[in-house]
Amino acid sequence: MESDGRRLKGEQRKRELIAATLKVVADQGVAGVSHRVVAKEAGLPATAAAYHFDGIDDLLAAALTEAMNIAIAEIREIAADPDPDAAIRRMAESMADVVRDSGRLVAEFELYLLAARKPALLPAVRGWMDVISEFARRYLDDPLRVLLVVGAFDGLMLQALLMENPPQASEFEGLLRVLLQRN
Amino acid sequence: MESDGRRLKGEQRKRELIAATLKVVADQGVAGVSHRVVAKEAGLPATAAAYHFDGIDDLLAAALTEAMNIAIAEIREIAADPDPDAAIRRMAESMADVVRDSGRLVAEFELYLLAARKPALLPAVRGWMDVISEFARRYLDDPLRVLLVVGAFDGLMLQALLMENPPQASEFEGLLRVLLQRN
DNA sequence: CAGAAACTTGAACGATCGTTTCACTTTCCA
DNA sequence: TGGAAAGTGAAACGATCGTTCAAGTTTCTG
Numbered sequence: 001m002e003s004d005g006r007r008l009k010g011e012q013r014k015r016e017l018i019a020a021t022l023k024v025v026a027d028q029g030v031a032g033v034s035h036r037v038v039a040k041e042a043g044l045p046a047t048a049a050a051y052h053f054d055g056i057d058d059l060l061a062a063a064l065t066e067a068m069n070i071a072i073a074e075i076r077e078i079a080a081d082p083d084p085d086a087a088i089r090r091m092a093e094s095m096a097d098v099v100r101d102s103g104r105l106v107a108e109f110e111l112y113l114l115a116a117r118k119p120a121l122l123p124a125v126r127g128w129m130d131v132i133s134e135f136a137r138r139y140l141d142d143p144l145r146v147l148l149v150v151g152a153f154d155g156l157m158l159q160a161l162l163m164e165n166p167p168q169a170s171e172f173e174g175l176l177r178v179l180l181q182r183n
Numbered sequence: 184m185e186s187d188g189r190r191l192k193g194e195q196r197k198r199e200l201i202a203a204t205l206k207v208v209a210d211q212g213v214a215g216v217s218h219r220v221v222a223k224e225a226g227l228p229a230t231a232a233a234y235h236f237d238g239i240d241d242l243l244a245a246a247l248t249e250a251m252n253i254a255i256a257e258i259r260e261i262a263a264d265p266d267p268d269a270a271i272r273r274m275a276e277s278m279a280d281v282v283r284d285s286g287r288l289v290a291e292f293e294l295y296l297l298a299a300r301k302p303a304l305l306p307a308v309r310g311w312m313d314v315i316s317e318f319a320r321r322y323l324d325d326p327l328r329v330l331l332v333v334g335a336f337d338g339l340m341l342q343a344l345l346m347e348n349p350p351q352a353s354e355f356e357g358l359l360r361v362l363l364q365r366n
Numbered sequence: 367c368a369g370a371a372a373c374t375t376g377a378a379c380g381a382t383c384g385t386t387t388c389a390c391t392t393t394c395c396a
Numbered sequence: 397t398g399g400a401a402a403g404t405g406a407a408a409c410g411a412t413c414g415t416t417c418a419a420g421t422t423t424c425t426g
Contacts, residue, residue, distance in 0.1 A: 155338020189372040
């Protein structure tokens, strides 16, 4: 724990800046992230981010990692459902939810692309792929099929991001049942 | 056809600028694209892109659309193979090739993200999804499974972009056989 | 060959960028 | 309580950005 009031305020501001950054990423993409834009979004002076983070890349990495960790925690919670069928159903609902407000989805894929060039972001991506993989192994033994689930999970969401009529929860459930051989 | 030598030179420069833009996207991502950077890559003066394109967004859209159209043509050619099993095999080899030199892959996903905010880019993305969908319908009747193939196709490549040991052609072939129910 | 059309290119514009500096307030601790 | 530590924020820096402008050259057309 941390009890120093000075550091506590700093940590709070860091969180505010991360939240503002994610909002900017959702609205305008990674390209729209700058010290001044993020600061205005957070209602803070332009130099706030420069003080609390080691440059703009550090802020971006922190924000995208944070977004990914939230998503990972959600999936982990759903995957822990004792009823395997209920887990699938809830997973499908979660996918439909994420597709509906696409902000997090955009952040997730921006992180993927950034990670392709900045190894510091790879652990967050690996954590995401691992939690999906773990979920899939509950239903499948074949490693090839597990790999397929991880790829299809992201691909379906990316596809949904660009479709006129993205799939509903019921369709996601059908897709998951096919992938997990639970027909 | 076009026979005006003045316009021909202009078209040629446009192609050079598009090629240079794709190189920059592959190396540094969309964020690295600017008039001056692209011009230096192409060995042209900084104002060349400003003359031939209606702004930097127009250049970027032209380049990413071009990359996507090349990819679409490749898939279409492979899908036209009279032997269904040979088509799967060649498709798997193509996927492994693309993963190996990841430049086009990065461009493709940058286009996806850009299309989420700029509707002008949607047709190129839809063309890609359509050609994969068409390929899948040769093997599958169930629309849900066709949807799954399209999503999984992109998702697997995106995943491969970030794996330490991306799948080989043989693994892609196994994955395709599962997806297309051709075991 | 003369004028129009298309292309070329360096210079320059205002805007925004990331970052540093420095004077300041707040908070902690001995 | 007084000095150290942490955070705050306005101002300013040089760099880069997209774009415009104007003075050229090349190419076509009548």
